[in-house]
Amino acid sequence: MTGIIDVALRAGVAKSTASRALSGNGYVSAETRERVERAARELAYSAHSSASSLATGRTSTIGVIMPMADRWYFAELLSGIQRALVDDGLDLGLYGATEGSAERARMLDHALAGRRFDGIIAVCLQPGAHELERLTETGLPLVSVGPFSERADTVTIDDVAASRVATEHLIDLGHEDIAFLGDEPDADRFSFGERKRLDGYCQAMISAGLDRRIRPVTTRSTIPEAFETSAALLADKRHRPTAIAAVCDEAAIGAILAAQRLGIPVPGELSVTGIDDHRYAEMFALTTIRQSPKEQGAEAVRLLRARMQDPQAPLGHVVAPVSLVARASTAVPRSDAR
Amino acid sequence: MTGIIDVALRAGVAKSTASRALSGNGYVSAETRERVERAARELAYSAHSSASSLATGRTSTIGVIMPMADRWYFAELLSGIQRALVDDGLDLGLYGATEGSAERARMLDHALAGRRFDGIIAVCLQPGAHELERLTETGLPLVSVGPFSERADTVTIDDVAASRVATEHLIDLGHEDIAFLGDEPDADRFSFGERKRLDGYCQAMISAGLDRRIRPVTTRSTIPEAFETSAALLADKRHRPTAIAAVCDEAAIGAILAAQRLGIPVPGELSVTGIDDHRYAEMFALTTIRQSPKEQGAEAVRLLRARMQDPQAPLGHVVAPVSLVARASTAVPRSDAR
Numbered sequence: 001m002t003g004i005i006d007v008a009l010r011a012g013v014a015k016s017t018a019s020r021a022l023s024g025n026g027y028v029s030a031e032t033r034e035r036v037e038r039a040a041r042e043l044a045y046s047a048h049s050s051a052s053s054l055a056t057g058r059t060s061t062i063g064v065i066m067p068m069a070d071r072w073y074f075a076e077l078l079s080g081i082q083r084a085l086v087d088d089g090l091d092l093g094l095y096g097a098t099e100g101s102a103e104r105a106r107m108l109d110h111a112l113a114g115r116r117f118d119g120i121i122a123v124c125l126q127p128g129a130h131e132l133e134r135l136t137e138t139g140l141p142l143v144s145v146g147p148f149s150e151r152a153d154t155v156t157i158d159d160v161a162a163s164r165v166a167t168e169h170l171i172d173l174g175h176e177d178i179a180f181l182g183d184e185p186d187a188d189r190f191s192f193g194e195r196k197r198l199d200g201y202c203q204a205m206i207s208a209g210l211d212r213r214i215r216p217v218t219t220r221s222t223i224p225e226a227f228e229t230s231a232a233l234l235a236d237k238r239h240r241p242t243a244i245a246a247v248c249d250e251a252a253i254g255a256i257l258a259a260q261r262l263g264i265p266v267p268g269e270l271s272v273t274g275i276d277d278h279r280y281a282e283m284f285a286l287t288t289i290r291q292s293p294k295e296q297g298a299e300a301v302r303l304l305r306a307r308m309q310d311p312q313a314p315l316g317h318v319v320a321p322v323s324l325v326a327r328a329s330t331a332v333p334r335s336d337a338r
Numbered sequence: 339m340t341g342i343i344d345v346a347l348r349a350g351v352a353k354s355t356a357s358r359a360l361s362g363n364g365y366v367s368a369e370t371r372e373r374v375e376r377a378a379r380e381l382a383y384s385a386h387s388s389a390s391s392l393a394t395g396r397t398s399t400i401g402v403i404m405p406m407a408d409r410w411y412f413a414e415l416l417s418g419i420q421r422a423l424v425d426d427g428l429d430l431g432l433y434g435a436t437e438g439s440a441e442r443a444r445m446l447d448h449a450l451a452g453r454r455f456d457g458i459i460a461v462c463l464q465p466g467a468h469e470l471e472r473l474t475e476t477g478l479p480l481v482s483v484g485p486f487s488e489r490a491d492t493v494t495i496d497d498v499a500a501s502r503v504a505t506e507h508l509i510d511l512g513h514e515d516i517a518f519l520g521d522e523p524d525a526d527r528f529s530f531g532e533r534k535r536l537d538g539y540c541q542a543m544i545s546a547g548l549d550r551r552i553r554p555v556t557t558r559s560t561i562p563e564a565f566e567t568s569a570a571l572l573a574d575k576r577h578r579p580t581a582i583a584a585v586c587d588e589a590a591i592g593a594i595l596a597a598q599r600l601g602i603p604v605p606g607e608l609s610v611t612g613i614d615d616h617r618y619a620e621m622f623a624l625t626t627i628r629q630s631p632k633e634q635g636a637e638a639v640r641l642l643r644a645r646m647q648d649p650q651a652p653l654g655h656v657v658a659p660v661s662l663v664a665r666a667s668t669a670v671p672r673s674d675a676r
Contacts (some may be wrong), residue, residue, distance in 0.1 A: 051592070069413070070410050075408035082406055086445060092431065092433075094416075094431075096420045224620065280562060281594070
């Protein structure tokens with residue numbers, strides 16, 4: 001079996017240098033690291049990761065705890081995390097759970113039982129379920145993506161502002177009957193800021209003197225469920241809003257599909273906004289607030305690496321950028337529709 | 339720090355029994371295992387996984403190599419794998435890659451460098467890229483989900499039959515102008531049986547004497563890309579097919595959305611079939627061939643566990659079940675449309 005000494009000989013460096021280069025602990029130049037890595041590849045050298053881990057106390061694995069939901073945001077975020085970890089030579093241990101607190105508690109127990117990683121990225125855990133607190137108690141480096149925490153590094157967007165800007169866009173166009181389509185917060189589910197997005201909508205409505213028109217419509221924010229809810233909302237012409245500010249793009253797309261089904265022209269008789277800039281947004285000409293979960297994932301890895309290097313550094317709270325993308329799902333309301 | 343002896347005392351078993359129960363190596367009854375696990379939880383006992391791994395030669399981690407694509411199939415499959423692994427007390431190391439061979443080679447190098455897992459589940463690797471061969475050379479237990487391999491355990495559906503049945507359904511309704519909407523095989527991408535599905539369509543057309551009507555239309559099989567391709571296909575009324583057999587539900591949904599955009603009634607003037615039973619299928623009343631990636635994920639874990647226990651057992655090739663789900667996207671063609 002090839003040993004580290006063979007790798008060192010082939011790369012023309014000392015054994016200790018080869019060891020540093022492959023373990024990632026201690027300084028070696030980029031050029032040396034590359035030479036050692038090439039030698040290791042050529043010799044098909046596989047460090048016994050357990051032995052190396054026992055020696056360093058490190059696993060080189062990052063645990064990612066996130067919903068196992070078929071949602072654009074999670075897939076993009078995971079992809080961003082994954083790529084950043086590979087760039088850093090780290091592995092990704094995935095701990096997913098469906099909704100429901102019993103199942104999630106079991107997943108957390110399992111994830112934490114063996115201390116098989118050097119740090120944790122927790123995605124969209126519901127603050128009300130106190131799962132983040134439990135994670136901070138482990139003392140492991142921790143970054144929360146989505147929910148803000150006073151006790152961990154965080155990557156968030158300004159959910160209140162994102163939703164306020166979308167609602168203000170509708171108000172600026174002249175809409176007054178604007179419904180907010182979104183989730184009711186629930187500790188059994190995952191959180192992506194739905195409560196703050198409702199707040200942002202309310203703030204915009206109140207600032208415009210439209211507080212009596214505030215109209216939250218509760219739905220699960222998947223395309224099929226938002227489709228059902230919107231079909232019921234839009235069916236009654238007398239009480240139909242002229243605009244829908246949706247909690248996310250998937251909810252917004254459900255609303256557009258329901259309008260299509262009912263023969264209601266968008267944006268002619270109904271304007272719709274989302275939040276995300278989902279990969280389907282362009283197809284539906286959706287006006288939305290753009291965020292980049294891929295970049296948020298890379299940012300989470302950067303924060304975690306910094307925390308692993310300096311556990312005592314002040315907490316980092318990154319607010320990821322968002323921007324309004326105006327497409328053709330929003331327009332001035334028709335005068336006869338008001 | 340709590341030791342294994344404390345766990346054994348609390349559970350009322352011998353230290354060696356506690357060790358067997360927590361390591362998963364060697365026999366203990368289900369009842370004993372549960373008692374030991376409860377004791378370990380109550381004492382917040384964390385086996386140093388690296389030490390335990392060094393002693394047993396096992397990592398208790400399964401490497402999953404799969405596309406990091408925002409697709410229903412992958413999300414469902416990953417969720418099925420994850421749940422089965424948690425049930426077995428195993429961890430999931432995720433190695434994802436986007437399309438493009440350089441990026442994928444880099445990901446494979448990284449995944450295989452440290453031997454950080456006891457087995458591999460490889461999902462939808464493109465057979466033409468010979469990545470499965472590379473994985474079998476590691477000698478690690480390996481299950482391929484999607485592509486069939488002569489050298490590994492596999493979980494597949496019968497892609498040829500699935501596509502043939504969908505096409506025959508359209509032929510039975512009276513359609514003759516049936517286009518096949520799907521991907522062109524490409525080693526830089528991932529494979530989900532697109533070539534076999536094209537074969538199944540061709541077989542059905544040939545059996546019905548419709549070989550001159552065979553009409554493959556090439557598209558990437560995401561909703562937005564299939565939407566664009568279908569809009570171009572359907573725009574010219576003279577050459578419009580009366581039916582589309584799509585390679586998967588996402589392609590089929592893209593086709594339905596394009597028909598809606600062009601004012602072409604489905605199924606009045608266009609019938610559409612998919613393969614998947616995607617979670618959006620019901621919303622689009624899509625006639626499709628149902629498969630369950632969640633169950634395929636659980637099946638892959640079962641095969642891998644069996645392989646880890648008996649490396650010499652004959653290869654297992656599981657063909658997962660599929661079934662036709664007839665909804666309202668297919669109907670008899672209108673006589674004036676023929």
